[in-house]
Amino acid sequence: xxxxLRRGAAVAGLLAVLAGGAWxxxxxxxxxxxxxxxxxxxxxxxxxxxxxxxxxxxxxxxPRSAARWGxxxxxxxxxxxxxxAAACYREAEGLDPRDFRWPYFLSFCVExxxxxxxxxxxxxxxxxxxxxxxxxxxxGRLALGETDAARASFAAALARESENGHALQGLAxxxxxxxxxxxxxxxxxxxARAHPGRGEVQARLARVYAVLGLxxxxxxxxxxxxxxxxxxxxxxxxRDEVQAEGATADHLVAQARTLFEAGSPEPALARxxxxxxxxxxxxxxxxxxxxxxxxxxxxxxxxxxFREAVAADPGDAATRFEQGWLLLRQKRWAEAVAAxxxxxxxxxxxxxxxxxxxxxxxxLPEGALRSGARAVELAxxxxxxxxxxxxWRTGTLAAAYAEAGRYPEAVRTLRGAIExxxxxxDAAWITEASRRLRLYEQGRTVxxxx
Amino acid sequence: xxxxxxxxxxxxxxGCSREGADRGAATPPWFVDATERAGLAFVHDPGKTGSFHMxxxxxPGGALLxxxxxxxLDVLLVNAQGPNRLYRQDAGLRxxxxxKGSGLxxxxxxxxxxxGDFDNDGRADVYLTRNGPNALLRNRGDxxxxxxxxRAGVACGGWSASAVFVDFDGDGxxxxxxxxxxxxxxxxxxxxxxxxxxxxxxxxxxxxxDALYRNNGDGTFTDVSRASGIAAAAxxxxxxxxxxxxxDGRPDLYVANDRDPNQLWVNRGDxxxVDEAMVxxxxxxxxxxxxxxxxxxxxxxxxxxxLDLVVTNLRGEGxxxxxxxxxxxxxxxxxxxxxxxxxxxxxxxxxAALDADQDGRVDLAVADGHVFRAAPDPRARLGPxxxxxxxxxxxxxxxxxxFEDLGDRAGALAVEPCVGRGLAAGDVDRDxxxxxxxxxxxxxxxxxxxxxxxxxxWLVARVLDPALRxxxxxxxxxxxxxxxxxxxxxxxxxxxxxxxxxSVHFGLGRDDAVTAIEVVWPGGKIERFPGGPAxxxxxxxxxxxx
Numbered sequence: 001x002x003x004x005l006r007r008g009a010a011v012a013g014l015l016a017v018l019a020g021g022a023w024x025x026x027x028x029x030x031x032x033x034x035x036x037x038x039x040x041x042x043x044x045x046x047x048x049x050x051x052x053x054x055x056x057x058x059x060x061x062x063p064r065s066a067a068r069w070g071x072x073x074x075x076x077x078x079x080x081x082x083x084x085a086a087a088c089y090r091e092a093e094g095l096d097p098r099d100f101r102w103p104y105f106l107s108f109c110v111e112x113x114x115x116x117x118x119x120x121x122x123x124x125x126x127x128x129x130x131x132x133x134x135x136x137x138x139x140g141r142l143a144l145g146e147t148d149a150a151r152a153s154f155a156a157a158l159a160r161e162s163e164n165g166h167a168l169q170g171l172a173x174x175x176x177x178x179x180x181x182x183x184x185x186x187x188x189x190x191x192a193r194a195h196p197g198r199g200e201v202q203a204r205l206a207r208v209y210a211v212l213g214l215x216x217x218x219x220x221x222x223x224x225x226x227x228x229x230x231x232x233x234x235x236x237x238x239r240d241e242v243q244a245e246g247a248t249a250d251h252l253v254a255q256a257r258t259l260f261e262a263g264s265p266e267p268a269l270a271r272x273x274x275x276x277x278x279x280x281x282x283x284x285x286x287x288x289x290x291x292x293x294x295x296x297x298x299x300x301x302x303x304x305x306f307r308e309a310v311a312a313d314p315g316d317a318a319t320r321f322e323q324g325w326l327l328l329r330q331k332r333w334a335e336a337v338a339a340x341x342x343x344x345x346x347x348x349x350x351x352x353x354x355x356x357x358x359x360x361x362x363x364l365p366e367g368a369l370r371s372g373a374r375a376v377e378l379a380x381x382x383x384x385x386x387x388x389x390x391x392w393r394t395g396t397l398a399a400a401y402a403e404a405g406r407y408p409e410a411v412r413t414l415r416g417a418i419e420x421x422x423x424x425x426d427a428a429w430i431t432e433a434s435r436r437l438r439l440y441e442q443g444r445t446v447x448x449x450x
Numbered sequence: 451x452x453x454x455x456x457x458x459x460x461x462x463x464x465g466c467s468r469e470g471a472d473r474g475a476a477t478p479p480w481f482v483d484a485t486e487r488a489g490l491a492f493v494h495d496p497g498k499t500g501s502f503h504m505x506x507x508x509x510p511g512g513a514l515l516x517x518x519x520x521x522x523l524d525v526l527l528v529n530a531q532g533p534n535r536l537y538r539q540d541a542g543l544r545x546x547x548x549x550k551g552s553g554l555x556x557x558x559x560x561x562x563x564x565x566g567d568f569d570n571d572g573r574a575d576v577y578l579t580r581n582g583p584n585a586l587l588r589n590r591g592d593x594x595x596x597x598x599x600x601r602a603g604v605a606c607g608g609w610s611a612s613a614v615f616v617d618f619d620g621d622g623x624x625x626x627x628x629x630x631x632x633x634x635x636x637x638x639x640x641x642x643x644x645x646x647x648x649x650x651x652x653x654x655x656x657x658x659x660d661a662l663y664r665n666n667g668d669g670t671f672t673d674v675s676r677a678s679g680i681a682a683a684a685x686x687x688x689x690x691x692x693x694x695x696x697x698d699g700r701p702d703l704y705v706a707n708d709r710d711p712n713q714l715w716v717n718r719g720d721x722x723x724v725d726e727a728m729v730x731x732x733x734x735x736x737x738x739x740x741x742x743x744x745x746x747x748x749x750x751x752x753x754x755x756x757l758d759l760v761v762t763n764l765r766g767e768g769x770x771x772x773x774x775x776x777x778x779x780x781x782x783x784x785x786x787x788x789x790x791x792x793x794x795x796x797x798x799x800x801x802a803a804l805d806a807d808q809d810g811r812v813d814l815a816v817a818d819g820h821v822f823r824a825a826p827d828p829r830a831r832l833g834p835x836x837x838x839x840x841x842x843x844x845x846x847x848x849x850x851x852x853f854e855d856l857g858d859r860a861g862a863l864a865v866e867p868c869v870g871r872g873l874a875a876g877d878v879d880r881d882x883x884x885x886x887x888x889x890x891x892x893x894x895x896x897x898x899x900x901x902x903x904x905x906x907x908w909l910v911a912r913v914l915d916p917a918l919r920x921x922x923x924x925x926x927x928x929x930x931x932x933x934x935x936x937x938x939x940x941x942x943x944x945x946x947x948x949x950x951x952x953s954v955h956f957g958l959g960r961d962d963a964v965t966a967i968e969v970v971w972p973g974g975k976i977e978r979f980p981g982g983p984a985x986x987x988x989x990x991x992x993x994x995x996x
Contacts, residue, residue: 039644044645112794114791139737143768203733210730226711249645347633385684
């Protein structure tokens with residue numbers, strides 16, 4: 001009996017080995033050289049076509065190099081050529097199964113939710129310390145309705161980073177799915193304390209409070225969610241590596257923004273110049289280049305670029321807005337107001353421009369530039385276009401009313417703005433607004449240089 | 451001798467599975483294309499190909515409506531650059547193009563259509579939404595329509611999307627709610643990640659506030675958008691349904707917004723509305739994110755007697771099932787119901803909640819089509835430009851709590867990819883099951899007849915209010931059978947830019963009889979009607995029940 005069992009086990013083991021081999025063979029397409037993806041470059045920007053051709057040549061030179069395949073994958077990936085990118089990443093993973101990047105990047109290029117999640121889990125297994133892979137894998141399992149697997153993934157992320165907001169939020173979502181509302185509330189409140197501006201956390205809190213019967217708290221959380229300025233993206237250095245492969249004018253401008261925000265203005269300027277060489281009419285690129293030059297003190301070239309931009313597209317309110325700010329920084333108040341006025345009639349309205357101009361018209365110390373009636377007109381137009389206006393915009397409307405001598409409306413409007421600011425937790429703004437409110441209550445206003 | 455075991459193992463290896471490749475090949479398709487034989491020959495004209503004019507890729511819609519009051523469904527298809535088309539159904543599922551002289555082919559960049567008898571004369575009137583001023587067309591009853599927009603004061607303006615007739619103030623006259631999308635600027639040029647021209651996303655333009663018009667009962671409307679609170683928010687509105695979602699007897703409004711939180715406008719009964727979507731759990735997905743809401747359907751999808759909401763979204767998001775939780779709120783049940791993985795790769799627009807196989811569980815049909823460039827589906831036959839935006843439609847079978855994508859078994863809905871937009875369900879051939887009208891960008895509209903294998907018994911009910919001489923929009927009909935209870939909302943609006951058959955349809959599975967029928971009329975009054983055998987059409991008139 002025991003002998004039969006042992007023979008049976010041996011046969012089963014052999015079959016398993018054969019099955020594994022067959023699986024591997026099926027996956028590797030033995031004997032068939034992989035085809036190097038060759039996307040249609042006819043309508044791509046020149047820099048993109050060049051970058052793709054360069055990456056392709058790398059693969060053709062070293063067809064057994066995972067790094068070459070991965071590079072081509074990244075070049076396809078960042079330019080939205082996802083099927084081609086997926087093929088490259090699969091090949092790279094086959095050639096070098098130890099590098100977590102290939103299954104990780106693959107997960108961004110496949111459309112099947114399960115395949116995506118499994119790729120993330122392979123990536124997380126190969127580099128257990130990479131928290132973004134764990135968090136994304138958890139979200140993937142959650143989307144598949146597999147809450148226990150999701151919880152394990154979030155817990156693994158928290159084992160690495162105990163206060164990772166995204167992992168904590170993931171655990172809260174698992175608690176919601178299991179209708180453990182008290183635990184969901186505790187977890188979400190923990191995230192909200194660390195990241196008060198995260199709209200998606202406040203939105204979930206609003207619902208959890210409502211389910212728990214805490215209606216007032218639910219209302220406050222909903223207001224905070226509405227006032228939030230977007231969600232916090234997951235910090236993901238590996239994906240930044242892919243973004244760095246981007247070669248369109250849009251990518252170069254985005255890279256320039258990142259570089260500038262990271263305190264590297266010179267490489268940012270170089271990227272912007274390359275972007276404008278690739279697409280001379282790139283609005284944002286030209287505007288950013290002008291702004292960066294102005295900050296660096298190259299006012300002449302900045303002025304020239306703004307003038308070119310305005311000549312090419314007189315209706316571009318965003319350019320007028322940036323130009324206005326440049327002039328304000330130079331204390332060229334009248335020219336700044338004129339530049340902003342030139343963009344004030346744009347349809348659809350540029351809300352930041354209207355806000356800035358209304359504020360200047362209401363508060364500049366130079367009387368010739370002030371106009372209460374114009375400030376009200378601008379601020380009311382802004383409010384009509386943005387009915388759920390943030391508190392600082394409502395504050396501008398109050399300032400306009402005050403300059404127009406409509407103090408009761410100014411007081412009422414500013415009180416409303418302060419309530420919004422309280423819901424959003426903007427203490428610094430409330431302090432300043434309260435000072436103004438006291439003046440408005442006395443029928444007075446205040447003039448200040450910006 | 452050695453090759454055989456290896457071949458066997460290879461055949462068993464998971465990588466060699468044929469599942470998905472030919473699934474359902476042995477079973478007949480659930481929907482068959484009857485467009486040509488029915489005589490429908492409409493092709494949507496979105497404008498110049500390659501111009502990347504955003505309004506061109508967002509339409510069109512269509513309607514199944516009984517224009518001539520003969521009891522069968524006619525077809526209205528909305529066009530952008532070309533004329534709309536009205537097809538009258540004659541005997542034997544043959545349609546005749548009766549557009550000429552009907553008044554429905556007036557110029558205008560058409561988007562969608564809402565249907566409702568706004569003057570209570572017993573005839574279906576039409577509201578056409580456009581990128582530009584909309585049009586209200588009164589049905590004269592002789593095959594022609596009178597443009598009464600100016601007198602009614604409902605032109606709206608801007609870029610409108612879906613609309614719905616709803617008697618929000620309970621005065622017996624249908625009011626009008628219109629979603630508006632965004633302030634489009636044709637000068638804005640967008641590109642994809644590879645630097646190629648592409649259609650813009652909604653974030654490039656500011657959203658617009660929606661509009662609400664109160665019917666004065668004398669052929670005119672009053673714009674109460676601001677007074678009602680509806681205009682307090684400017685978002686990218688696309689889809690809308692009207693139903694009592696809070697259980698107070700008053701119709702509420704649920705709006706699907708593109709990359710903005712969806713809105714649940716709760717009717718306070720005093721002419722005002724308040725958006726409670728955030729606290730009621732219907733604004734965002736379970737992670738607290740705003741998805742790209744396009745179309746919306748309202749139906750009892752889990753058989754608990756409460757109305758749930760389904761919102762179609764963008765590729766990579768999955769469609770959302772907001773399941774009514776019985777506490778006045780909604781929970782995102784998309785993952786648990788299998789909807790997220792089943793729809794993850796789809797960009798969905800029109801959505802119809804229908805019991806296609808009549809097993810007593812409500813399935814979902816979805817019109818899909820990209821809004822940004824994607825790898826072309828090899829089966830697409832729309833030319834190089836539109837092939838990059840075409841997708842197969844989906845039929846998601848409700849397998850008892852989980853939805854499964856039938857793939858090609860859906861038949862004509864799935865096997866011919868198109869840039870699917872509007873979708874409306876109705877029993878076009880009067881055989882007791884629900885058929886589909888599919889409208890597509892830059893493609894032909896399609897009439898898809900339901901031939902689902904093994905369909906169960908059925909009951910179709912039209913709910914009428916004789917005092918108002920029209921369908922009782924917003925009534926909820928419940929049938930009781932040996933297997934349990936099922937509820938349906940009687941309202942043609944929903945989906946995306948489209949209007950469906952206002953009758954309610956029940957799949958009864960093996961139950962060959964209905965024990966009782968209950969109607970909750972608008973306003974909350976309940977009446978009970980006797981049951982009877984299955985497989986028939988019934989008309990339920992307000993005041994004739996107990």
